[in-house]
Amino acid sequence: MADIGYLDVENIVSRLLEVRGKKFGTEVQLEEREILGLCHASREIFLGQPMLLELEAPVRICGDIHGQYNDLLRLFEMVDESDKKDEFDKGFPPAYNYLFLGDYVDRGKNSLETICLLLGYKILYPENFFLLRGNHETSSINRVYGFFDECKRRYSVKLWKTFTDCFNCLPVAATIEDKIFCCHGGLSPDLVSMENIKKLPRPTDVPDTGLLCDLLWADPDKDTKCWGNNDRGVSFKFGHEIVTNFLRQNDFDLICRAHQVVEDGYEFFAKRQLVTVFSAPNYCGEFDNAGAMMSVNDQLMCHFHVLKPVKKKLKYTYSTRTLNEPMEKRIQNLQNSTIYGRTQTAQEGPQQSGNAKQRIKEKQENQKKADVTNSEQKNKEKKKQRQHNVTKNQERALEDKQKLNEDSIKKNINKEKRKEDRDQKNHSTKQNSDQKKRNSK
CATH class of the missing domain: 3.60.21.10 (Metallo-dependent phosphatases)
Known part of the structure; x- marks a missing residue:
């Protein structure tokens, strides 16, 4: 055969x-x-x-x-x-x-x-x-x-x-x-x-x-x-x-x-x-x-x-x-x-069948739980990152505002100083003029 x-x-x-x-x-x-x-x-x-x-x-x-x-x-x-x-x-x-x-x-x-x-x-x-x-x-x-x-x-x-x-x-x-x-x-x-x-x-x-x-x-x-x-x-x-x-x-x-x-x-x-x-x-x-x-x-x-x-x-x-x-x-x-x-x-x-089916089901459920946990962890990290970014932006905005205020104050001080210098100069000029008038008399 x-x-x-x-x-x-x-x-x-x-x-x-x-x-x-x-x-x-x-x-x-x-x-x-x-x-x-x-x-x-x-x-x-x-x-x-x-x-x-x-x-x-x-x-x-x-x-x-x-x-x-x-x-x-x-x-x-x-x-x-x-x-x-x-x-x-x-x-x-x-x-x-x-x-x-x-x-x-x-x-x-x-x-x-x-x-x-x-x-x-x-x-x-x-x-x-x-x-x-x-x-x-x-x-x-x-x-x-x-x-x-x-x-x-x-x-x-x-x-x-x-x-x-x-x-x-x-x-x-x-x-x-x-x-x-x-x-x-x-x-x-x-x-x-x-x-x-x-x-x-x-x-x-x-x-x-x-x-x-x-x-x-x-x-x-x-x-x-x-x-x-x-x-x-x-x-x-x-x-x-x-x-x-x-x-x-x-x-x-x-x-x-x-x-x-x-x-x-x-x-x-x-x-x-x-x-x-x-x-x-x-x-x-x-x-x-x-x-x-x-x-x-x-x-x-x-x-x-x-x-x-x-x-x-x-x-x-x-x-x-x-x-x-x-x-x-x-x-x-x-x-x-x-x-x-x-x-x-x-x-x-x-x-x-039987135990094999139960093990597969448990494995899938555990995987789902793991996926949910991973997803929650990722969401927490994203939220934390967003909060960090917001805080950082707020700090940067505050710094910019402070800098702007400082520049504005400096500008006003300089303006006041120039005005004082101008007034003082005008006052000196007027005094000199008055002195000349008295001398001419």
């Missing part, structure tokens, strides 16, 4: 793994025909497997990756505690079975390396390595949020279109031992039984409403009892009653999904009946979240491997539209992204 015509998949995977230990963001420049081959070969495998995967334990479950290739490699390097004594090549396939819940591309710097490695493993180990579709594996989303631009910059638009054809064939849900239900987003009012998922057609784009849309877009919400309007503007949010009823009706024990940033990499909901797994630590270089992977053993016992966020923040790729915006606007868009090409009110995921 490794060699499909000209396609040497083992060699491609080996080259993709050569960046282990190298600088974050290092690119692996495969030939375009090799990537096209990965898309075509994996597409046929996806179509040969059902829309609803029925998997066996043990299996490792990973959430959103979003082009953070180095963090994907960190996930593969993790080994279960019970296996550390064995000669495992760390956690890389086929040492463990894997199920990924979608959102492989966009946001991160290395979407191409990420999806190529995952497709390569799917071709090499089709019965041990599984990929579900996320809301970013749709053309309307990854056309805007980075993947299209990365394909165009490094290869061609044709390659992006080939990926779109491949993504349109991905399965959208999985069950593990008929006890754990897995999807990218969440539940749907149209999901009555597993037969509804099995009957979804492929290849297909994701519509704006309906079962397929909800499986990729819906969110759990602690303030919602049943169904509610999703803040994203697309699909629904659902409450704990919906989760409980779904599990009871379908004889499941747990729902495992991704789609939302959670502070610790995983977060439970509805009395541990649902868990959100997010595998991209330090998401977008702007969040302090951890990443996580859920490991399910033979007895369906679950434990979590946690990736702490690294201190070094990556530079991420954005669409041309986003790059033309100022940095503050870009960061705001990361938190409240608007879909173009779907609906004007829809917000693209993943959203923040």
Whole structure:
């Protein structure tokens, strides 16, 4: 299965793994025909497997990756505690079975390396390595949020279109031992039984409403009892009653999904009946979240491997539209992204959840307080400067007035003195004249 015509998949995977230990963001420049081959070969495998995967334990479950290739490699390097004594090549396939819940591309710097490695493993180990579709594996989303631009910059638009054809064939849900239900987003009012998922057609784009849309877009919400309007503007949010009823009706024990940033990499909901797994630590270089992977053993016992966020923040790729915006606007868009090409009110995921959302809110409030404090300080300084300027001008005016008064006094003194001199002179002249008159007599 490794060699499909000209396609040497083992060699491609080996080259993709050569960046282990190298600088974050290092690119692996495969030939375009090799990537096209990965898309075509994996597409046929996806179509040969059902829309609803029925998997066996043990299996490792990973959430959103979003082009953070180095963090994907960190996930593969993790080994279960019970296996550390064995000669495992760390956690890389086929040492463990894997199920990924979608959102492989966009946001991160290395979407191409990420999806190529995952497709390569799917071709090499089709019965041990599984990929579900996320809301970013749709053309309307990854056309805007980075993947299209990365394909165009490094290869061609044709390659992006080939990926779109491949993504349109991905399965959208999985069950593990008929006890754990897995999807990218969440539940749907149209999901009555597993037969509804099995009957979804492929290849297909994701519509704006309906079962397929909800499986990729819906969110759990602690303030919602049943169904509610999703803040994203697309699909629904659902409450704990919906989760409980779904599990009871379908004889499941747990729902495992991704789609939302959670502070610790995983977060439970509805009395541990649902868990959100997010595998991209330090998401977008702007969040302090951890990443996580859920490991399910033979007895369906679950434990979590946690990736702490690294201190070094990556530079991420954005669409041309986003790059033309100022940095503050870009960061705001990361938190409240608007879909173009779907609906004007829809917000693209993943959203923040639980503690992560609270931390972001507190951070924003602290920033607002800091901005207010800085503004007040600046206003005080400006007021103080104005008062100083007024005082200085008043002093200068007073000095000018005093000087003017002194000049006026001096002028009057001089005038009086000249008058006295003139009077004295006239008096002397008169005396002399009178003396002459007396002498002449």
